Amino acid sequence: MYIDTHAHITADAFNADRNETIHRALNAGVEYIINPGTDLEDSRRAIELAEKHPAVYACVGYHPHEASKADDKSLMEIEELSRHPKVVGIGEIGLDFHYNFSPPDRQEAVFRDQIDLARRRNLPIVIHTREAMEPTLRIVQEAIAREDGKRTASVPEGNRHVAPRGVFHCFPGDVATAWKVIGMGFFISLPGIVTFKKGGNAVAVAAEISPEHLLLETDSPYLAPVPHRGKRNEPSFLPLIAERIAELQHLGVEDIGRATNYSVFHLFRLGSVGAPRITYKLKNSLYINLTIRCNADCVFCDRKGQAVIKGNNLRIEREPTAEEVIAEIGDPKRFDEVVFCGYGEPTIRLEEMKQIARWVKEQGGKTRLNTDGHGNIINKRNIIPELVGLIDAVSISLNATDPDQYGRLMRINGTVFFAAMLEFARDAVKNLPRVIMTVVDLEEVDKEKARRMAEEIGAEYYQRPFF
Ligand code: SF4
Ligand SMILES: [Zn+2]
Structure with missing residues (x-):
C-alpha cells in the first residue's frame, strides 16, 4: 500500500475520467491521495473532491505561479478552508524563479504569509521550489527562527528529533541540500524523475537518503514515470516510482511503502502507525x-x-x-x-x-x-x-x-x-x-x-x- 502525497486530480487533464483515475489508483495499491491546491478555486475543488472520495485528502494554498492573484482576502479564505477536516496541509506554496509567472517579490511575500498561516493552523507545508533553493531555504529558516525565537535558524543539522514541518515536493536539490532540509524538519518527496535514465539529483537523492525521510508522489498529471514518460501521469503509476526507489536503496518495495507511509502518518496524520512488532x-x-x-x-x-x-x-x-x-x-x-x-x-x-x-x-x-x-x-x-x-x-x-x-x-x-x-x-x-x-x-x-x-x-x- 502506498500514499500519493502530491497529485493534482483537480487538473483539467482529468476532466474526462476523474473518478476512474481514483479507482485505478486504489486498484493499484494506492491507499490515499493528497491533492494540493494551486489557488483559491483549485483549493476549493480539492476539498470537494476529498468530500466525495474517502481516499482523497486536500491541501490548500497558492502555488508560486499564482502568487500575484493572492491578496489578504483570498488568503483569509484559504485559512478558512484549512479548517476543513479533510485538509491535511498548506500547499503547494513556495518559489518558482524558472517561469516567474508571478513577480519574485510577490512570490516571496505570499510564501511567507502562507508559512505563517500554516503555523497558526498547526499544519505542515508542502513546498514547491524551482531555481530558487537558496531563497526558499532562507525564508523557511527565518520562519523557524521566528517560531521558536531562542533556537534561531541554526537547527542542528541532521537532528531527527525536530518536529516535522513539511515536505519539499519534487525535490530538485542535491544530496547535501537534502540532508540540510531534513535537519530543518522536512521530508523529501521525489516524483517519476527517479525512473528517468538521466534522473540526475533525484536519482542520487533517492539512492542516498534513507527512506525514513522520503515521501512518495506522482505529481500527476506531470512527470509520468517510465514507461509512461511524456504521457499524462496518474496516481496508479505510483508503484513504479516506489519500485525504482526500492531498487536504488537495495530494499524491498514493501519496505519503501511501509517507511514512506509512516512518514505520511508522522507529517499529515494520515493512515496509522501500525501495531508494535516483535x-x-x-x-x-x-x-x-x-x-x-x-x-x-x-x-x-x-x-x-x-x-x-x-x-x-x-x-x-x-x-x-x-x-x-x-x-x-x-x-x-x-x-x-x-x-x-x-x-x-x-x-x-x-x-x-x-x-x-x-x-x-x-x-x-x-x-x-x-x-x-x-x-x-x-x-x-x-x-x-x-x-x-x-x-x-x-x-x-x-x-x-x-x-x-x-x-x-x-x-x-x-x-x-x-x-x-x-x-x-x-x-x-x-x-x-x-x-x-x-x-x-x-x-x-x-x-x-x-x-x-x-x-x-x-x-x-x-x-x-x-x-
Ligand atoms: S539501543 Fe543501541 S543506539 Fe540505542 S541507546 Fe542502546 S546502544 Fe545506543
Ligand atoms: Zn504540484
Whole structure:
C-alpha cells in the first residue's frame, strides 16, 4: 500500500475520467491521495473532491505561479478552508524563479504569509521550489527562527528529533541540500524523475537518503514515470516510482511503502502507525525485537522517541517470550539472517536470545547479534563462550575512537564501557565466525581512525548512516 502525497486530480487533464483515475489508483495499491491546491478555486475543488472520495485528502494554498492573484482576502479564505477536516496541509506554496509567472517579490511575500498561516493552523507545508533553493531555504529558516525565537535558524543539522514541518515536493536539490532540509524538519518527496535514465539529483537523492525521510508522489498529471514518460501521469503509476526507489536503496518495495507511509502518518496524520512488532523484515533478513531496554542512552538513538525503523513500530509494551518469537519466525531458512536487533540491547535478554538462536540454528538458519558490546557487564560474566555455535555474526557498535567521545555519545561511563566493548570485540574475533564493528556517520567521529581500530582488532568495519 502506498500514499500519493502530491497529485493534482483537480487538473483539467482529468476532466474526462476523474473518478476512474481514483479507482485505478486504489486498484493499484494506492491507499490515499493528497491533492494540493494551486489557488483559491483549485483549493476549493480539492476539498470537494476529498468530500466525495474517502481516499482523497486536500491541501490548500497558492502555488508560486499564482502568487500575484493572492491578496489578504483570498488568503483569509484559504485559512478558512484549512479548517476543513479533510485538509491535511498548506500547499503547494513556495518559489518558482524558472517561469516567474508571478513577480519574485510577490512570490516571496505570499510564501511567507502562507508559512505563517500554516503555523497558526498547526499544519505542515508542502513546498514547491524551482531555481530558487537558496531563497526558499532562507525564508523557511527565518520562519523557524521566528517560531521558536531562542533556537534561531541554526537547527542542528541532521537532528531527527525536530518536529516535522513539511515536505519539499519534487525535490530538485542535491544530496547535501537534502540532508540540510531534513535537519530543518522536512521530508523529501521525489516524483517519476527517479525512473528517468538521466534522473540526475533525484536519482542520487533517492539512492542516498534513507527512506525514513522520503515521501512518495506522482505529481500527476506531470512527470509520468517510465514507461509512461511524456504521457499524462496518474496516481496508479505510483508503484513504479516506489519500485525504482526500492531498487536504488537495495530494499524491498514493501519496505519503501511501509517507511514512506509512516512518514505520511508522522507529517499529515494520515493512515496509522501500525501495531508494535516483535519481528520485522528488512530486505531479506528478519529482525528480532527482544527488548526496548538498553544500558546506554545514545545521543543519536531514537529509542525514547518514535522508535520506528523503516516504518516498523518497535515500541513494544511487553517483551516477547522466546516461544512467541519462534512462532513468528516460521522457517528461518527463508531469510538470509535472523538478526537480534531493535531499539534495545539484546544481551539484556540473553537467555531468550540463546533459546531462539539455538532453535534457528537447529532449523538450518543463520543468526546475527547487533550489540553495544556490553553483554559481559550486563550479565556479570563472560558471555562469549555461550554464543559459540549459536551466533554466526556479531555486529558491535564501536561508535567512537576514544573513551571520552564514547561516553559522551552513549551517555555512559566512557572509561569503563569503552574498554569493556573493545575487550568483548577482541574475544568475539577469537571465538565467533564473523565480527563487524560499526560507527554512525557523525561528523565528530574520525571514521578513518575507527576503521583502523576495527581492522587492528581483526573485525570488519561498517559505517552506518546517521538516521
Ligand atoms: S546502544 Fe543501541 S539501543 Fe542502546 S541507546 Fe545506543 S543506539 Fe540505542
Ligand atoms: Zn504540484
